[in-house]
Amino acid sequence: MTPAETVAQAPAVTTARPVRPGLFACTVILLRKDLLLEWRTRARLNALVFFGICTLLMFSFALGANAMALREHASGYFWLAILFASVLSLSESFRVEQENHSLDGLRLAPANGRAIFLAKAIGNTVLLWGLGAVLAPLSIAVFDLRVVMSLFTLAFIMLVGSMAISAAGTFYASIASNARARDVLLPILLFPVLVPVLIAAVKATTMVFEGDPMNQMESWLTLLGSLNVIYWGLGLVLFPRIIEDL
Amino acid sequence: MPSWVPLVLLLVPVGICLALPFKRDLLDKVWLVLAAEAVFGIGVGTYLALFSVPPERDMGEVVRIFAAHVPQVQNALLAVVLNFGCSLWFLIRKSWVADSLAESSAEVGLYLGAVGTALGAIWAKPTWGVYWTWDPRLTSAAVMLIYYAGYLALRRFTDNPDTRATWSAALGTFGIVIPVTVYKSVVWMKSMHQVQSSPETVYPQLVTAFRFSAIGFLCLMIVFIYQRYRIAQEQLKREVAPPEALGAPQGAA
Amino acid sequence: MADAAFHIVDVSKRYGPRWALARLTFSLERGKSLLLTGHNGSGKTTLLKILATAMSPTLGKLTVLGHDCHEGREPIREKVGLLSHASFLYEDLTAAQNLVVLARLIGMTDGEADATADAMLTRVGLAKRRDHPVRQFSAGMRKRLAVGRLLLKRPELALLDEPFGELDPQGIGEMEKLIAELAAQGTTLVLATHLVDQGKALTTERLHLEEGRRVEARA
């Protein structure tokens, strides 16, 4: 008998249950679901990219069309655009879970709470990294940047930066999405803890374009790495408590 | 007056805090002592700073504001660390005392931090010519205030006390990143800004006044947190139904 | 109490200033079915959520299908199905995708999950809507898909919170049939509903709540 027939016809209690997936397999299943959701609502995804581009271009109006000043601070604008966009993508990724209390459905399935965190955080990392991959060449073009170091380095900085933003962001979005006034709550909680990420990511990115005469790149990447350890660690420990204790 | 004299005053708040875990209701009686010491410490510190310390060579008269600015910011950081401790305590033991203490320390920390930051801006105007210098420590302290304002906002927005306690404890635990940022930001940003040193090294004559004031503000913080804690406990009594309201057990099925 | 589907002792739950459940003690044998009645706000949903381990009780002890709820909720969750007011569905996924995600989470391989999802959609009468996103579904279709989600788990204890809500008379009839099938398969049922007549026909036991306390049903 095929499994389908087993479920549809056999007595409920007697049949053996399949073995539930472990943490890793569960993360993969949930990540596939999250990415599928993103794909099926890709119009929203496109809007996110345009939001990022729009933010980037707006800086030129806010600062005046001063090519020198814009070029000098390009990495800052680049990361701010990603940061602002991250707020939208993060609250969106929990809005879909809240709509029909799907998050409760996952908990009761049961899906491991840590796997839910990992899937959301990894999904958002992918999204922000992808956004960065669109915004980076655009920034290089419009701000007239020279790439002194390798683009591989830039991609790596973008990856660790996005990871840090997503880990902390997933944690805060899971709380804020439950509260009234969620839209303002998320940035005022998230941005303060991301200050060190912003500092390190901007400094490191600047070096990609302006060179690293004092060999500081490594210390900035180390800082980003340690921040990732802290955020992912805190998220893994605290997230299950947040979604369980209701 | 030798600069170690005010440190004697430190024995009172430190002793009380160490005794507190063993005798929970200690503060009910002795908080007035702490309040008196707060008035005394802040009074003497302010008097010394204003009338006995000579003007500094570069900063002139404005250096006196340090005796109020630095202690408040330091105590705000202390309150935030206390908030972190109580948040962890709640997550581990689910204690309502921890929840109330966490709320109180966040609120008092926010107050002290706001006043301290404003004093810093006032000090900066005559010294550097601008209110806001984008000094990394100043800016990150301001960002810290925003975080704890958000923390308190989330508490207001959450009606169920049990959920509220868990969520804010999670925020408080994650929030430890922020005082660390305030502390380290000067190092991280030093390529752009000059390192701001502590008043002890800037101006030794101020140290005695500064210590009086700092210990006074420490006592003030403890008194504020204690009083706010009592209010929080009263609110909880109203918001959280006590088990006594359940009555006798019903018969088994 | 090894053969009890659930056993609760002195269970109380508070939402802030009020107790939604007050010292409730009850147990239900496996294979039996329970009709849970009470006015709006009497605590039915709260009780079902606690039995499903979606919430923990503020006070009291709870054993579901032989597992103590304090010793880990996952073993309970594996065997309990909850049909809640909320459908747990993703609006932007299709009917099939919604079921496939759950099927994978309970341990089926991708192939098994697809086949099971299709079989289940046929069983709840949504085969034609297989690839339509849930956003386009009517309330009744959502309810049916939510039932499909519940059946897919093959729960040993099925908790149904107002399963007839939002259904037209024909839908109510179909739902009754599905519930009867479930009971015939040996699934333990807890059915919270205002339709006392339908409920009585489907169940063997009765629990009536008033303000979170157990009282003898008048009707």
Ligand SMILES: Nc1ncnc2c1ncn2[C@@H]1O[C@H](COP(=O)(O)OP(=O)(O)O)[C@@H](O)[C@H]1O
């Ligand atoms: N999330 C909540 N927050 C506060 N009170 C709630 C919440 N959910 C339910 N209640 C209260 O608990 C009581 C029981 O609710 P519920 O279990 O939903 O009743 P029923 O399902 O029988 O209509 C009601 O008085 C309701 O107002």
Ligand SMILES: [Mg+2]
């Ligand atoms: Mg209900």
